[in-house]
Amino acid sequence: MSEKKKQSEDELLEKVTSTEYKYGFTTDIESDTIPKGLSEEVVRIISSKKNEPEWMLEYRLNAYKTWIEMEEPNWANVNYEKPNYQDVIYYSAPKQKPVLDSLDDLDPEMKKTFDKLGISLEEQKKLANVAVDIVMDSVSVATSFKETLSEKGIIFCSISDAIQEHPKLVKKYLGSVVPTRDNFFSALNSAVFSDGSFCYIPKGVKCPMELSTYFRINEAGTGQFERTLLIADEGSQVSYLEGCTAPMRDENQLHAAVVELVAMDDADIKYSTVQNWYPGNDEGVGGVFNFVTKRGICYKNAKISWTQVETGSAVTWKYPSCILKGDNSIGEFFSVAVTNNFQQADTGTKMIHLGKNTKSTIIAKGICAGKSNGNYRGLVRISKGAANSRNFSQCDSLLMGDKCGSHTFPYIEVKNNSSKIEHEATTSKIGEDQLFYCNQRGIGTEEAIALIVNGYCKDVLNQLPMEFAVEAQKLLEISLEGSVG
Amino acid sequence: MLKVKNLKAGIEDSQILKGINLEVNAGEVHAIMGPNGSGKSTLASVIAGKEEYEVVEGNIDFEGDDLLELSPEERAQKGVFLSFQYPVEIPGISVSNFIKTSISEQRKATGMKPMTTKDLLKMMRDKMELLNIKNGYLSRNMNEGFSGGEKKRNEIFQMAMLEPKLSILDETDSGLDIDALRIVANGVNKLKNKNNATIVITHYQRLLDYIVPDFVHVLHNGRIIKSGGKKLALELEEKGYDWITKEADNKWDKLKI
Numbered sequence: 097m098s099e100k101k102k103q104s105e106d107e108l109l110e111k112v113t114s115t116e117y118k119y120g121f122t123t124d125i126e127s128d129t130i131p132k133g134l135s136e137e138v139v140r141i142i143s144s145k146k147n148e149p150e151w152m153l154e155y156r157l158n159a160y161k162t163w164i165e166m167e168e169p170n171w172a173n174v175n176y177e178k179p180n181y182q183d184v185i186y187y188s189a190p191k192q193k194p195v196l197d198s199l200d201d202l203d204p205e206m207k208k209t210f211d212k213l214g215i216s217l218e219e220q221k222k223l224a225n226v227a228v229d230i231v232m233d234s235v236s237v238a239t240s241f242k243e244t245l246s247e248k249g250i251i252f253c254s255i256s257d258a259i260q261e262h263p264k265l266v267k268k269y270l271g272s273v274v275p276t277r278d279n280f281f282s283a284l285n286s287a288v289f290s291d292g293s294f295c296y297i298p299k300g301v302k303c304p305m306e307l308s309t310y311f312r313i314n315e316a317g318t319g320q321f322e323r324t325l326l327i328a329d330e331g332s333q334v335s336y337l338e339g340c341t342a343p344m345r346d347e348n349q350l351h352a353a354v355v356e357l358v359a360m361d362d363a364d365i366k367y368s369t370v371q372n373w374y375p376g377n378d379e380g381v382g383g384v385f386n387f388v389t390k391r392g393i394c395y396k397n398a399k400i401s402w403t404q405v406e407t408g409s410a411v412t413w414k415y416p417s418c419i420l421k422g423d424n425s426i427g428e429f430f431s432v433a434v435t436n437n438f439q440q441a442d443t444g445t446k447m448i449h450l451g452k453n454t455k456s457t458i459i460a461k462g463i464c465a466g467k468s469n470g471n472y473r474g475l476v477r478i479s480k481g482a483a484n485s486r487n488f489s490q491c492d493s494l495l496m497g498d499k500c501g502s503h504t505f506p507y508i509e510v511k512n513n514s515s516k517i518e519h520e521a522t523t524s525k526i527g528e529d530q531l532f533y534c535n536q537r538g539i540g541t542e543e544a545i546a547l548i549v550n551g552y553c554k555d556v557l558n559q560l561p562m563e564f565a566v567e568a569q570k571l572l573e574i575s576l577e578g579s580v581g
Numbered sequence: 582m583l584k585v586k587n588l589k590a591g592i593e594d595s596q597i598l599k600g601i602n603l604e605v606n607a608g609e610v611h612a613i614m615g616p617n618g619s620g621k622s623t624l625a626s627v628i629a630g631k632e633e634y635e636v637v638e639g640n641i642d643f644e645g646d647d648l649l650e651l652s653p654e655e656r657a658q659k660g661v662f663l664s665f666q667y668p669v670e671i672p673g674i675s676v677s678n679f680i681k682t683s684i685s686e687q688r689k690a691t692g693m694k695p696m697t698t699k700d701l702l703k704m705m706r707d708k709m710e711l712l713n714i715k716n717g718y719l720s721r722n723m724n725e726g727f728s729g730g731e732k733k734r735n736e737i738f739q740m741a742m743l744e745p746k747l748s749i750l751d752e753t754d755s756g757l758d759i760d761a762l763r764i765v766a767n768g769v770n771k772l773k774n775k776n777n778a779t780i781v782i783t784h785y786q787r788l789l790d791y792i793v794p795d796f797v798h799v800l801h802n803g804r805i806i807k808s809g810g811k812k813l814a815l816e817l818e819e820k821g822y823d824w825i826t827k828e829a830d831n832k833w834d835k836l837k838i
Contacts, residue, residue: 551673
């Protein structure tokens with residue numbers, strides 16, 4: 097490489113680190129918070145603030161007792177200063193909780209926030225036919241399309257409402273896929289989760305619209321502990337969208353969500369995530385810690401498909417997984433994970449094959465720029481009884497510049513000799529030849545990178561619902577502005 | 582249109598071009614021939630602006646602009662097109678998407694309105710017909726799994742779509758069988774008019790049976806050592822390069838003394 101070329105590359109890499117997070121702003125809404133720290137007392141306060149029944153309090157207290165005996169895991173290939181769990185505020189709710197018939201009644205401040213994000217709810221309602229359950233700092237403030245959904249018997253509400261109104265379903269399924277003691281963060285979440293979404297699709301019902309929740313962390317220093325429970329009864333179908341952006345903060349924000357999916361016989365769940373939480377500044381200060389446990393269980397002939405586009409957070413620890421319990425069930429995982437500046441990600445999936453003729457597909461695409469570190473960690477486990485099961489895995493990494501790192505940790509355990517497993521992995525750089533080719537056709541370097549990255553991620557982006565794919569593409573471009581390899 | 586003056590360029594410490602002078606006018610076809618390693622592809626790359634080459638002396642004027650001051654994309658936007666000897670793959674990006682991006686970026690740079698999808702598709706269809714390209718081609722990914730002939734035809738298709746003022750065809754004939762060669766050459770001939778110019782870089786005379794040049798230049802050891810009409814190409818075919826290169830080497834050796 098000539099000196100001149102090297103210099104211009106360095107300059108461009110400089111530019112990467114000077115690209116600031118574009119969604120950094122806070123909304124000035126009065127909040128009701130409790131003191132910092134976690135204790136049995138705090139768990140009781142959270143439960144009582146939410147007017148929860150006794151069984152729910154018991155569940156939380158059990159989880160708290162489990163959690164204090166557990167240790168934060170160290171095995172992920174990420175480096176960060178462990179949060180001080182006694183320095184986190186575990187509950188925060190906007191003071192007035194307005195009941196809204198329409199989105200016009202929304203707090204003007206809050207509305208402004210959404211406008212800045214380019215998420216016009218009215219537009220979304222009209223254009224995308226999306227029912228939006230907005231979670232702003234832990235408590236749902238607006239729910240739409242509820243009526244249309246209830247005609248079909250679909251329940252789509254906040255988990256707090258579900259605990260009050262559908263205790264039987266919640267009691268039966270909460271913690272059934274991700275048990276409290278599954279890991280450190282799931283135990284923490286089970287003790288203090290403030291809100292989240294609940295969804296139930298009755299037998300044979302095809303959900304007529306994409307269900308969507310936008311998450312935001314708004315209160316400085318407030319950890320957000322989302323809890324999502326989605327149950328698709330026999331033969332039902334649903335597509336669920338989850339998208340996130342967070343305002344800029346100096347201190348690290350802790351996020352430990354739990355998502356549980358239950359796909360009964362012949363049910364089909366598609367769960368899509370676009371995650372763009374504040375990744376920290378160009379010196380690696382601040383940013384969200386994102387420790388998420390997502391898991392689904394498939395019964396006979398059921399299918400769960402996870403799609404994620406991860407561009408945010410300072411540290412990501414996330415493995416959306418499928419337990420393929422029923423015969424002929426299918427699990428899919430499509431992922432694009434982008435890391436830039438000092439971001440670190442350890443993400444992947446677990447496919448646990450228990451039933452016969454079960455099938456799983458994993459397509460994971462990592463993109464690393466700046467001084468970031470991106471890891472794929474995946475487990476494919478084929479148990480003794482999972483005859484004729486199949487897995488296909490493809491893990492690709494794309495590197496930009498020479499200061500980032502990428503690792504792949506595929507774990508494969510096969511206890512059945514009628515099963516078939518395929519694993520493909522590649523690591524590539526955006527080639528100078530590719531860039532020059534694009535340049536020669538009049539396409540500038542920034543545009544060329546966006547084009548090449550989009551091509552690279554196509555298999556995953558194609559899985560997203562249309563309106564989400566556009567947003568995801570925009571996010572990729574913003575996240576990689578100024579990067580070059 | 583293009584005036585190359587005393588161009589000296591190379592990679593790192595090795596100088597490859599040692600003083601090139603070349604003038605190309607609108608409506609002309611120039612062939613640059615020469616043995617392997619004479620600097621043909623380097624000349625094409627330097628005109629297009631590939632950064633790994635360093636220009637140490639001389640200048641390139643293109644319609645009043647100093648090309649050496651412009652980035653590769655700006656040169657392309659001014660109307661300089663390079664048909665690559667080894668076109669690269671861009672996985673996941675379809676031919677139509679790539680060309681659409683290319684055209685819209687070039688129009689944006691020159692202050693033109695974007696083309697409507699309808700017009701763009703019509704133009705694509707017309708140019709496909711011109712180059713005997715079958716349906717289904719537009720949705721294939723850029724050069725991914727293309728045969729040698731398909732890659733070269735894809736280059737000429739882009740040239741047809743972008744309508745450049747100056748096209749440089751770098752060893753477009755290499756790796757083509759006679760049928761593919763004929764198709765590509767016919768395409769180039771159909772796109773030729775009095776307002777554009779073509780530089781054909783080739784090792785063999787074969788391509789010049791189909792694309793007939795107005796001028797032939799022989800490049801050797803970083804210099805143009807002989808220029809002439811199309812007859813020169815035939816002469817080279819017959820006698821090889823030795824008779825001129827030896828003469829030139831002697832001349833430069835004497836000068837050194």
